[in-house]
Amino acid sequence: MDITIRRLQKTFGASPALHGVDLDIRSGELIGLLGPSGSGKTTLLRAIAGLERPSAGQIFFGGQNASMFSVQERRVGFVFQNYALFRHMNVAENISYGMRVRPRATRPSPQQIKQRVGELLDLVQLTGLEVRFPGQLSGGQRQRVALARALAVDPRVLLLDEPFGALDARVRKDLRVWLRDLHKRTGHTTIFVTHDQDEALEMSDRVAILNRGALEQIGAPDEIYNAPATPFIFQFIGDANRVPLNIANGQARLGAAKLGRVSIGLEGAAELFFRPEDAVIDEAAGLLSGEITALRRQGAKRRADVRLDQTGAMIEVDLPYGAIVYPSQRVGLRLERMGLFANGRRVSFLDEAHRVA
Amino acid sequence: MRTVLLKPSPLPGFTPALGAALLWLGLLVLIPLAALVWRASGLGLSGILAIAGQPRVAAALKLSFGLSLLAAALNVVLGGVVAWVLTRYEFPGRRLLDAAVDLPFALPTAVAGIALTAVYAPNGWIGAPLDALGFKVAFTPLGIFIALVFIGLPFMVRSVEPVLSEVEPEIEEASATLGASRLRTIFQVVLPPLVPAFLTGFALALARAVGEYGSVVFISGNIPFVSEIAPLLIVVRLEEFDEAGATAVATIMLALSFAILLIINLVQAHVRRRTGHD
Numbered sequence: 139m140d141i142t143i144r145r146l147q148k149t150f151g152a153s154p155a156l157h158g159v160d161l162d163i164r165s166g167e168l169i170g171l172l173g174p175s176g177s178g179k180t181t182l183l184r185a186i187a188g189l190e191r192p193s194a195g196q197i198f199f200g201g202q203n204a205s206m207f208s209v210q211e212r213r214v215g216f217v218f219q220n221y222a223l224f225r226h227m228n229v230a231e232n233i234s235y236g237m238r239v240r241p242r243a244t245r246p247s248p249q250q251i252k253q254r255v256g257e258l259l260d261l262v263q264l265t266g267l268e269v270r271f272p273g274q275l276s277g278g279q280r281q282r283v284a285l286a287r288a289l290a291v292d293p294r295v296l297l298l299d300e301p302f303g304a305l306d307a308r309v310r311k312d313l314r315v316w317l318r319d320l321h322k323r324t325g326h327t328t329i330f331v332t333h334d335q336d337e338a339l340e341m342s343d344r345v346a347i348l349n350r351g352a353l354e355q356i357g358a359p360d361e362i363y364n365a366p367a368t369p370f371i372f373q374f375i376g377d378a379n380r381v382p383l384n385i386a387n388g389q390a391r392l393g394a395a396k397l398g399r400v401s402i403g404l405e406g407a408a409e410l411f412f413r414p415e416d417a418v419i420d421e422a423a424g425l426l427s428g429e430i431t432a433l434r435r436q437g438a439k440r441r442a443d444v445r446l447d448q449t450g451a452m453i454e455v456d457l458p459y460g461a462i463v464y465p466s467q468r469v470g471l472r473l474e475r476m477g478l479f480a481n482g483r484r485v486s487f488l489d490e491a492h493r494v495a
Numbered sequence: 496m497r498t499v500l501l502k503p504s505p506l507p508g509f510t511p512a513l514g515a516a517l518l519w520l521g522l523l524v525l526i527p528l529a530a531l532v533w534r535a536s537g538l539g540l541s542g543i544l545a546i547a548g549q550p551r552v553a554a555a556l557k558l559s560f561g562l563s564l565l566a567a568a569l570n571v572v573l574g575g576v577v578a579w580v581l582t583r584y585e586f587p588g589r590r591l592l593d594a595a596v597d598l599p600f601a602l603p604t605a606v607a608g609i610a611l612t613a614v615y616a617p618n619g620w621i622g623a624p625l626d627a628l629g630f631k632v633a634f635t636p637l638g639i640f641i642a643l644v645f646i647g648l649p650f651m652v653r654s655v656e657p658v659l660s661e662v663e664p665e666i667e668e669a670s671a672t673l674g675a676s677r678l679r680t681i682f683q684v685v686l687p688p689l690v691p692a693f694l695t696g697f698a699l700a701l702a703r704a705v706g707e708y709g710s711v712v713f714i715s716g717n718i719p720f721v722s723e724i725a726p727l728l729i730v731v732r733l734e735e736f737d738e739a740g741a742t743a744v745a746t747i748m749l750a751l752s753f754a755i756l757l758i759i760n761l762v763q764a765h766v767r768r769r770t771g772h773d
Contacts, residue, residue, distance in 0.1 A: 187672055188672075189668050189671075189672070209668075209671040209672055210671055210672075210674045210675065210676065211674075212672075213674070214672055215672070216668070216669065216672040218665045218668070218669060220663060220665060222663060222665035222666045222668070222669040223666075223669075224666060224669075224670075224684055224688075225688055226687040226688045226769075235670070235673055235675070235683075236673035236674055236675075239670075239673060239674050239675040239676075239679055239683075240674060287669075287673070288672075288673075290673075291673055291674060
């Protein structure tokens, strides 16, 4: 089911939680809603489910205005962060609940319900646990029961709120792969909320990034990582160096070094962002240079802190395997990729060869 | 023996703790009750049953246990609603209302009885309009019922409240997203996990109501066969120097109360097992 969101607003008291979000989700997509806490991602998810009433704007389910339907009528599968399983019902009763509460006319027969519960338990790999109670299950198992319960209503859209938030790291990793695989098999349009960028980038077909109640960018994980649309995303996803610079007479300058030409009219302070892996130590580089102040190992990477000669800014640079460097060494720097932002917007260089060499 | 009874446990002090618990329980509960049963045993089982069969005694026992059960049952509804309001809504005066719930605990029961009598008497604030409608409250079983509801309410509220406050609001939302109506959500999702707490509150309110004396004697009018409760009958027998009769009535009350509480406990254990608590 296509989900279309138009100018969605939600205000709690005086503070806006969402202002004017537009989002188009295609049928069968797996969308990750990513953002820091307080960015409005859960509010957006709850609004789609009908658990929050938007202050303004519309949500369409395949062309139908969803605000015409109550929570009960929307047929969404919602998986809560704490699972919200019914403690007094066993696994089979939890999963079949959505089928059992249907009006008599559309309610499946007890045999059909039993069969469907069996299929769903197979799907979430919990066969044999029908008569266990939620209190007797591990966190990962509860999570899967919650998922099976949501799938049992044959939802138009599956909504997951921080689905792995309460699990430990090991189980999380396994479940990510598993859920991705499950999505492939069932094909439900799925939206999940997370504050974990690795989770969002690894699982999603497209990632939507929210910040302070606004959608900042939506795109494939590679697009988000390689071409962040805003300074916020540059710093929120992956590591990034931020170097203040100046634009004067259509020329972006880092201290005395000329980075490249930009449109006339953009004058004053701007910001240059680049990732540590996109800064390369290169003795032949003529434009940027600096002094290594410290060396560190971060997991698989080796990193150097460098003080830029041009502005005195401190930046981080990834070192290639086997690079021989030492503290207080003077180095030349080349930037493979970068993003220039003026007034929070991305600015492109006019000269195509905007690599700094 | 020790090794059979005692699983190894990191908690220290099992022996002194159990010893102290048994000592207090013995001194405060078991010995007085044993003395009661011992005194009554002089009458023999047939003698006790004969006294239970006396019309006045039977009427008092029926009144006491019948009204106590009814009052505890009404408190399930009233206490449930009060606990719901106190835990689910934030409103001005909530703390005040919360504190007021405990007043029936704190008030001397005689004061409560006199206050209730004054309000519900045929010339009282509530009694007068009710009297005009043809309802007599004070000096009837209805008056006793109101007193028993009054003193039982806090037991229900305080039993249910902590459990209710731990119920996650998300389960109601989950039920709604799965298509269940509000009413179905309340009866199938919200209330069932509260059953053990309601049973606890019911047992406490019932036990308190059966033994209640102070607040009832003022509002009941104490008319034999009509509004005379069993605890009062015991006092009446004592005043008549019929110690054996008093002991017999007390023993019967003890046996009945014990049986009812045991049944409630068994039901509760069953419910807990059924919901996978153990």
